[in-house]
Amino acid sequence: MERLPEDVVKRLKDMANRIEGVGARAIINYIIYEFEVGGPAKEVLQEAEEMARREMEELKALIEVVNELRNLIA
Numbered sequence: 001m002e003r004l005p006e007d008v009v010k011r012l013k014d015m016a017n018r019i020e021g022v023g024a025r026a027i028i029n030y031i032i033y034e035f036e037v038g039g040p041a042k043e044v045l046q047e048a049e050e051m052a053r054r055e056m057e058e059l060k061a062l063i064e065v066v067n068e069l070r071n072l073i074a
Helices: 006-018 022-038 042-073
Strands: none
Touching: 006 022, 022 042
8 A cells, every 4th residue: 555755644744733723624634544544545635625625615604604793793
């Protein structure tokens, strides 16, 4: 089974520890787990990218709701 270079694995794990967003952290942990269990795969990266795009859309919707609430309060 092919493995990632140790410096890349370390960078991914460091990034997972630094990221504050729960969704982003979950996605990076998904990548780390899948790569450790099954080895690097383009399909994992594609799924992670799709997950990130969905997360961004949800966050955009949340920002709209927060702005609407702000207008109601102001």
